[in-house]
Amino acid sequence: MKKIENFNITGDVAISVKEMNLHYGTFHALKSIYMDFPVNQLTAMIGPSGCGKSTLIKSLNRMNDLIEGCKITGEIKVGDTNIYDKKTDLARLRKNVGMVFQRPNPLAMSVYDNIAYGPRTFGIRSKSDLDGIVEKSLRGAAMWNEVKDRLNKSALGLSGGQQQRLCIARSLAVEPQILLMDEPTSALDPISTGKIEELCTELKKNMTIIMVTHNMQQAFRIADKTAYFLLGEMIEMDDTKVIFSHPKNKKTDDYINGRFG
Amino acid sequence: MAEIMTEEKEKRSFKDIIAAAFTKESFAKGVFTAFAAFSILAVFAIIFYILYDSIPAFREIGFFNFIFGDIWNPKAGEYGILPMILTTLLLTVLSVVIGSVFAIFTAVFIVYYCPKCIKKVYTQMVNLLAGIPSIIYAYFGFEMIKPIIEDMSGRTFGYGILLSMIILSIMILPTIASITKNSLESVPAQYYEGSLALGNTKNQTVFKVMLPAAKNGILAAIILGIGRAVGETMAVQFLLGGAVSYPTDFIIPISSLTSKIAQEFGESGGLHRQALIAVGFILLVFILIINLALWFVKRNNAVAGNSFFTRKIKESDIEHTAPNYKRTGTIQDALRIICYVVAVIVAAALMSIVLYTLIKGLPEVTWHNMFGKSFNSKPTLAPAFVSTSVIILISLAIALPLGIGAAIYLNEYSRRGSKFVSTIRLFIDTLAGVPSILFGLFGYIFFVKLFGSANLLAGSFTIVLMILPTVIRSTEQSLSEVPDSMREASYALGAGKLRTVFVVVLPQALPGIITAIILSIGRIVGESAALIYTAGSSFLMPNSLVSPGSTFAVFMYNLQAEGLDTKFLAYAAGAILIIFVLFLNILIMLLENYFNNKAANRKGKIRTYIDKLRKREAKNEEN
Ligand SMILES: Nc1ncnc2c1ncn2[C@@H]1O[C@H](COP(=O)(O)OP(=O)(O)OP(=O)(O)O)[C@@H](O)[C@H]1O
Numbered sequence: 099m100k101k102i103e104n105f106n107i108t109g110d111v112a113i114s115v116k117e118m119n120l121h122y123g124t125f126h127a128l129k130s131i132y133m134d135f136p137v138n139q140l141t142a143m144i145g146p147s148g149c150g151k152s153t154l155i156k157s158l159n160r161m162n163d164l165i166e167g168c169k170i171t172g173e174i175k176v177g178d179t180n181i182y183d184k185k186t187d188l189a190r191l192r193k194n195v196g197m198v199f200q201r202p203n204p205l206a207m208s209v210y211d212n213i214a215y216g217p218r219t220f221g222i223r224s225k226s227d228l229d230g231i232v233e234k235s236l237r238g239a240a241m242w243n244e245v246k247d248r249l250n251k252s253a254l255g256l257s258g259g260q261q262q263r264l265c266i267a268r269s270l271a272v273e274p275q276i277l278l279m280d281e282p283t284s285a286l287d288p289i290s291t292g293k294i295e296e297l298c299t300e301l302k303k304n305m306t307i308i309m310v311t312h313n314m315q316q317a318f319r320i321a322d323k324t325a326y327f328l329l330g331e332m333i334e335m336d337d338t339k340v341i342f343s344h345p346k347n348k349k350t351d352d353y354i355n356g357r358f359g
Numbered sequence: 360m361a362e363i364m365t366e367e368k369e370k371r372s373f374k375d376i377i378a379a380a381f382t383k384e385s386f387a388k389g390v391f392t393a394f395a396a397f398s399i400l401a402v403f404a405i406i407f408y409i410l411y412d413s414i415p416a417f418r419e420i421g422f423f424n425f426i427f428g429d430i431w432n433p434k435a436g437e438y439g440i441l442p443m444i445l446t447t448l449l450l451t452v453l454s455v456v457i458g459s460v461f462a463i464f465t466a467v468f469i470v471y472y473c474p475k476c477i478k479k480v481y482t483q484m485v486n487l488l489a490g491i492p493s494i495i496y497a498y499f500g501f502e503m504i505k506p507i508i509e510d511m512s513g514r515t516f517g518y519g520i521l522l523s524m525i526i527l528s529i530m531i532l533p534t535i536a537s538i539t540k541n542s543l544e545s546v547p548a549q550y551y552e553g554s555l556a557l558g559n560t561k562n563q564t565v566f567k568v569m570l571p572a573a574k575n576g577i578l579a580a581i582i583l584g585i586g587r588a589v590g591e592t593m594a595v596q597f598l599l600g601g602a603v604s605y606p607t608d609f610i611i612p613i614s615s616l617t618s619k620i621a622q623e624f625g626e627s628g629g630l631h632r633q634a635l636i637a638v639g640f641i642l643l644v645f646i647l648i649i650n651l652a653l654w655f656v657k658r659n660n661a662v663a664g665n666s667f668f669t670r671k672i673k674e675s676d677i678e679h680t681a682p683n684y685k686r687t688g689t690i691q692d693a694l695r696i697i698c699y700v701v702a703v704i705v706a707a708a709l710m711s712i713v714l715y716t717l718i719k720g721l722p723e724v725t726w727h728n729m730f731g732k733s734f735n736s737k738p739t740l741a742p743a744f745v746s747t748s749v750i751i752l753i754s755l756a757i758a759l760p761l762g763i764g765a766a767i768y769l770n771e772y773s774r775r776g777s778k779f780v781s782t783i784r785l786f787i788d789t790l791a792g793v794p795s796i797l798f799g800l801f802g803y804i805f806f807v808k809l810f811g812s813a814n815l816l817a818g819s820f821t822i823v824l825m826i827l828p829t830v831i832r833s834t835e836q837s838l839s840e841v842p843d844s845m846r847e848a849s850y851a852l853g854a855g856k857l858r859t860v861f862v863v864v865l866p867q868a869l870p871g872i873i874t875a876i877i878l879s880i881g882r883i884v885g886e887s888a889a890l891i892y893t894a895g896s897s898f899l900m901p902n903s904l905v906s907p908g909s910t911f912a913v914f915m916y917n918l919q920a921e922g923l924d925t926k927f928l929a930y931a932a933g934a935i936l937i938i939f940v941l942f943l944n945i946l947i948m949l950l951e952n953y954f955n956n957k958a959a960n961r962k963g964k965i966r967t968y969i970d971k972l973r974k975r976e977a978k979n980e981e982n
Pocket residue numbers: 122125127145146147148149150151152153154165
């Protein structure tokens with residue numbers, strides 16, 4: 099058995115996307131994307147429905163592989179590794195680039211087993227190791243105190259907000275370097291949303307976070323960088339403050355100031 | 360914290376690269392694909408072996424003499440089956456017409472008129488009717504209905520088409536009723552509301568809007584019923600009377616294709632046996648045609664069904680009935696009354712069969728009759744307990760992995776809309792439509808010849824083919840209900856397909872698998888035609904897997920066929936069978952409730968959650 103290696107991320111850039119095009123069958127969903135996601139910062143992606151945000155974020159850990167007829171050209175590098183290389187080990191990629199989905203999707207198992215699922219996939223069997231990981235991950239997602247007494251209850255019985263934080267904890271359990279989040283709070287109430295935003299601010303100290311959001315205030319509150327997408331193109335990416343105060347592109351300005359449509 | 364490890368080797372030699380092509384994942388995929396393709400193999404094997412063993416008969420007798428000959432007299436070397444073909448056709452048409460009319464009214468009753476409080480019980484009753492073994496219908500017809508026909512007609516023998524038709528229509532009723540019920544329930548609710556909103560009465564809505572809208576489903580149900588009627592063996596063998604003549608009268612002893620095979624196969628040899636297998640082949644051709652028809656109807660259902668109905672209902676029914684401003688719908692009101700009448704008749708039929716079997720059988724269910732040592736001269740049911748259990752265990756042990764593997768392929772691995780998959784489905788459906796007597800013939804030709812004798816193993820292997828479609832469909836249904844988001848979650852955590860399927864998806868398919876097990880046990884317990892010539896018939900305790908053994912149903916058949924003075928044992932076996940089938944039905948109902956409640960709890964939570972979201976949105980809008 100060999101340790102699953104982390105990606106070698108040395109510079110300021112965690113993921114770099116170059117000349118990336120994506121087709122669903124004949125539909126050109128992403129057009130010539132160039133982006134650099136900075137290390138240990140939170141990058142938000144905003145844009146109207148259907149502009150390709152989910153498509154892009156999914157291609158960063160190759161979840162698009164599951165979709166029939168999805169073709170990708172160009173280059174996506176995590177650190178110095180091109181993840182669309184033939185030799186790519188998908189397990190390694192997805193361990194290091196974790197993902198949280200729009201709808202909380204706990205597995206139909208206990209809270210404990212949900213968290214332990216990832217580590218077990220990578221061969222960790224010892225009970226004490228797993229106990230440690232479960233506690234650490236749940237603490238990491240700021241919900242240890244809430245669920246420590248119901249670790250063996252089904253995760254499906256948790257509230258929506260708890261389920262989503264469980265999903266975050268589950269991603270943390272395999273110690274990813276990068277965390278992808280596709281509208282992680284869109285199905286949650288304001289209190290749960292607040293908790294998750296807080297959590298993200300905490301997490302980004304040690305990991306790179308890329309988040310899709312429809313909530314502009316949210317992007318403004320927590321994102322270091324913001325990228326604006328329209329019709330499959332990346333229109334503009336800059337420091338969040340710049341995007342929200344003096345966007346360079348008029349389309350971005352229209353969208354931010356509600357003149358979109 | 361522990362290091363995260365993988366099983367990959369450090370150095371990659373040439374060997375490893377080859378090995379990588381045969382990873383666990385691709386190996387598993389190969390296995391699942393093979394399991395799924397097994398149904399295709401099975402259907403071809405059945406067709407091939409039965410055809411191959413019929414060829415000598417076709418050669419010797421001459422194909423046309425065989426099909427169009429009107430005399431069947433094996434002793435004189437005459438083998439003409441036209442009278443049997445006509446009998447089969449006539450019997451099928453009559454019982455399907457009667458059976459479907461009753462079934463459709465029954466389904467309408469259940470869906471629209473049945474009082475809530477008895478709806479579950481009544482539905483369960485119809486299911487029970489489907490679970491009662493053929494052999495019990497055979498006894499019931501023979502001992503209860505035949506005397507009545509004899510009394511009323513004044514003839515010596517009540518055998519014939521009339522008697523068989525009555526029993527056969529009851530037998531196919533539940534199949535047609537339950538599919539009709541499903542298609543009625545899947546008609547969009549807007550049709551119902553729309554029609555009521557235009558001033559139609561409930562009865563008009565039910566009979567002029569809903570029933571036509573479920574037309575395709577009902578057609579499929581009727582075709583399925585035709586398949587069952589053509590293939591039914593045990594009951595008609597008891598009730599037709601066994602002589603061979605043209606169906607010139609409804610009350611004369613006569614034979615159908617299936618009844619002739621069952622009646623003479625055991626004592627036949629040489630050309631006679633080959634001729635019976637050839638009869639089986641003709642039957643198989645009928646069944647394949649019916650299956651193809653069913654396939655076409657189903658396919659059209661999927662493509663054109665809905666839009667067609669929407670248009671039709673708008674133009675003809677809803678708008679034409681409403682602006683008449685007269686109180687219309689007396690016909691529909693009358694139909695509703697017929698519904699109630701039919702419902703009562705069906706319930707009465709079920710009650711009389713169950714009561715008849717219990718009243719006759721329960722007094723004979725004694726300790727000695729059940730567990731005493733069995734001799735040829737003085738049999739008991741002890742061997743039946745053993746044989747039945749052994750056949751259930753072996754066939755499930757094979758059919759479950761095979762069927763679950765196939766279901767996994769179909770639901771988890773196959774690409775949507777691929778030709779291969781639709782072919783597999785066609786063959787699974789075909790296999791499901793093959794009547795037991797043909798499984799019996801195939802089992803005899805293939806497994807019995809393989810083992811050199813009819814025994815428990817040969818019987819179990821035959822049964823595997825029979826229950827396989829049930830296992831596949833039921834498992835697949837459950838698998839398809841597992842939300843994709845869970846699969847996504849698993850992949851996003853770096854898990855492979857195999858782990859995702861076995862750890863995340865399969866445990867959730869448990870309800871389907873358990874249902875499949877119970878349904879299969881029900882079929883095995885009630886089966887006689889497929890086992891008589893494959894598992895053998897013996898009153899003795901089997902002492903190994905390769906000794907012959909009779910299940911309860913086969914026991915009942917033997918006791919009648921051999922005319923021993925031991926019929927009381929058959930009644931005991933009948934009572935045990937009925938009680939067991941009842942038990943299985945209740946079990947399924949309880950399990951369904953249990954799993955539904957679980958799902959409902961989950962759904963309930965999601966619903967409150969969605970409600971919360973709505974409220975939040977509303978608040979946001981206010982601000
Ligand atoms: N599996 C698919 N097959 C074909 N087209 C797809 C598929 N998934 C997405 N698309 C199309 O690609 C485009 C981008 O979709 P995507 O889901 O990435 O949008 P999005 O920006 O995430 O929108 P939203 O904000 O609504 O989530 C859309 O036009 C969508 O219709």
